[in-house]
Amino acid sequence: MNTSRRVIPAVALVAAAALTVPALAACSGTSGSGGGDAKGGGKLEVTASFYPLAFLAERIGGPYVRVTDLTKPGVEPHDLELAPQQIAALTKADVIISLHGLQPAVDDAVAQSGVGHTVDAARLTTLEDHGTEVDGRHHTTGDDGSGGASREDAGSDPHIWLDPVRYAEVARGVGKALEAADPAHAAAYGRNTGTLVAQLGALDTAFRDGLRRRSTDTFVTTHAAFGYLAERYGLVEEAINGLDPESEPSPARMKALHDLARREHVTTVFFETLVSDRTARTVAGDLHLRTDVLDPVEGITDESRGRDYFAVQRGNLAALQRALGVRS
Ligand SMILES: [Zn+2]
Incomplete structure (x- = not known):
């Protein structure tokens, strides 16, 4: 079992993030010039924890949002560590979209960010424990009981975006969150969500037929x-x-x-x-x-x-x- 190899870095990341956040909060207090107006040039500032969530925000938000992806291209998102400036930027976001359980460093920073509009994609659809995160074996129809692999609570499979149906559920939730955070553009967000959900429906059909x-x-x-x-x-x-x-x-x-x-x-x-x-x-x-x-x-x-x-x-x-x- 290699579970301990996963646990130790996660704890280290959380500890590192916990140490960093208060220091930055203190810094921004001294440099703050007051007034969060005009941030993003009037656009809704959306921070997403990794690509699939940033993609939803961009498609649904269109010209009314500015999306920041915490996971830079080429970085394996499971291993993400946040730079101090990323944690600082997080506290200034209008909306944060993340997926609880995928990236421990992000979970901790989001909890401490104080941002009102936070979206946990894991709560927008149903997660299952496929066991594969822990022991490398796939259990579709239930274990035969002989495996002896103890499943961790954190073993829920986070890879919901690879199922177009679940991803569409997440898209609907992200759309609702943008509407709540920026009611002036709610109609556009609603339309864009509808378009995206239809495209995901077509992708689902393509997989099914293909x-x-x-x-x-x-x-x-x-x-x-x-x-x-x-x-x-x-x-x-x-x-x-x-x-x-x-x-x-x-x-x-x-x-x-x-x-x-x-x-x-x-x-x-x-x-x-x-x-x-x-x-x-x-x-x-x-x-x-x-x-x-x-x-x-x-x-x-x-x-x-x-x-x-x-x-x-x-x-x-x-x-x-x-x-x-x-x-x-
Ligand atoms: Zn993965």
């Missing part, structure tokens, strides 16, 4: 990010190592993966763009499988297969169609 004529349900990933997506479309995600995609699987795990790959006609080991592909290549080499990218859309970089959420998700659909042997 995966219908598949040869197998099972795909292998290095990062247990696709549990909700798998469940939505009747697939099975087998994560090599849960949330620690760069560690080597044990010989016993390799044997289990080998058996699974043969039994379920797995063709492909997926890796992602923000972490090393070394483990994926090692496992694929040992099992004589291909590798390909399945992107958890946790950030957009030059290496992403598209420039926004929709483009990357359509790339993911194409990759799944290849891996699952979809017949045309």
Whole structure:
């Protein structure tokens, strides 16, 4: 089990953030020139904790918002640490959108920010515990009881945005929050939310139809990010190592993966763009499988297969169609 490796940095991050916030609050008190007017040039200042939430705010807010993404492109959001100036900026936001449980440093800073309009995306839809965050194994239909992997409370799978249906629920909640924070532009926010939800509905249909004529349900990933997506479309995600995609699987795990790959006609080991592909290549080499990218859309970089959420998700659909042997 590598749970302790996850816990220690999280505690360290929270402690670091807790130490930083009071110092900055004191600083801004001395330099404050009073009046929060004209911040953002009259635009609603929205701070989002990572790309999928920033994308919603940009699409729904349009020209009336200025969106700051706390997670810079190319940074793995699970590992985010906040710079002092980011924590300071957070306290001046009109609206903060985050996803509780994904980024401990952000959770702590949001709690201390004093900002009135805070949105927790985790409360806008339903979260499940897929177990993969903790022990690297996927449980779709319940454990057989022999696993012995104790699940942590914090084990709820945060990757809700990869399921277009759940992401649409989050979009509706973000729309409502922007309307509440900026009633003057509520009609525009409502219209934009409707458009975005319709686009997510079309994406859902594309996945549903596009995966219908598949040869197998099972795909292998290095990062247990696709549990909700798998469940939505009747697939099975087998994560090599849960949330620690760069560690080597044990010989016993390799044997289990080998058996699974043969039994379920797995063709492909997926890796992602923000972490090393070394483990994926090692496992694929040992099992004589291909590798390909399945992107958890946790950030957009030059290496992403598209420039926004929709483009990357359509790339993911194409990759799944290849891996699952979809017949045309
Ligand atoms: Zn993730």
